[in-house]
Amino acid sequence: MRSTLTIGIPVYNENKYIRKTMENLAKIISKIDNQIEIIVVDNYSTDGTREYLKSLDIFPENASLRLILNSKNEGFNFSVDNIINQAKNDYLWIIGGHDQINLEGLKIVLKSLEAKPTYLIGNARIRDETSNSIINESLWGDLESQDFIALDSFFSILGGPCQALSCNIFAVKEVQQSNNPNQLTKNWIFLERILDLLIANEDNLLIKFVDIPIVEMLIETHGWQSTGDLNKDGVVTEYGAFFTVLELTELVYVKFRNRREIIHSYPIWRDFFAIPRILIIAKSKGLPVDLSLVFRAAKAYKRSILFWIIGIPVLIFPISFAKNLLKLKFLVHKTRKLFGIKTF
16 A cells, blocks of 8 residues: 555643544544554643543554654643654644644545645635634635646745645645745744755755545634743733734745745735734734834834834734724725735
8 A cells, every 4th residue: 555644733721622623634544545644742741632532442453553642731832743753654734723724634644645746736625713613714715726836836826835824735845854944934944844845855845735624623712723822811912913923924035035926925915904804813912012012113114115004003002902903994994895806
């Protein structure tokens, strides 16, 4: 049986969903011929996740399961890097412990990997935890499957690597060999490593985009996506996409400092309202702001007119200002519709 794909799952306190995720994975792997390696890294869970994983014995013969138990909470990046460094197959697909790969998606991925791409982006359906309903049937809208052999066209159409963890599948051997200890990002090292892979292979690049949703992703109310601070009760204070977007904007500037066409294709610049919306949401959630953060944001978003008109006041004015602006979001939706402004 062919062995090309490793599926990695970083988990932390996923007891609410991990059983469904693993049972689904075992079921769909049993319906294919390929040998699949599965690596699960538990980041010192305390809710029963670890105990469930240690007793797991449901996978078919064409699946090998490796369980790595961190001796303390090392953080999301540590777990993802551990999966990358431990993967034995040619390609790695990392998914969230609460996400569901579908059978058709797995078959399409395996077929697509026969072309030996550098990188593959898959589409996704998005489920919201709060409402337990599908809020987006297609993360990429009506964009059709296609291949890219140049970074310029890849960024122009897709905006770069997908920020959704479970949509990324990449050739792992080169990433393992070029592990950079001086990463620029704090929260999104896996995306930085994918970018480095693409840049290193620019002269012999093949990126495949699959328009069929290959996974159903869950947006958790509280989860590893949160990149805020622990409050006095030990709960993560979540600031929306603020730190995610800020870090990735900074990353693109560094990686492509002399390539304006790629920088200007980054998704944050495609949506006229994106930057003020992100800042308003973060500040309304209590984002602590000091001068260093204001200067950092100004350096990253200096090209945005709305950053200077709305973003700066949002950052420096009291939280009530941001909360009042949130009440006007219906005007943004109407403006998007009127002028056909896309969000990606």
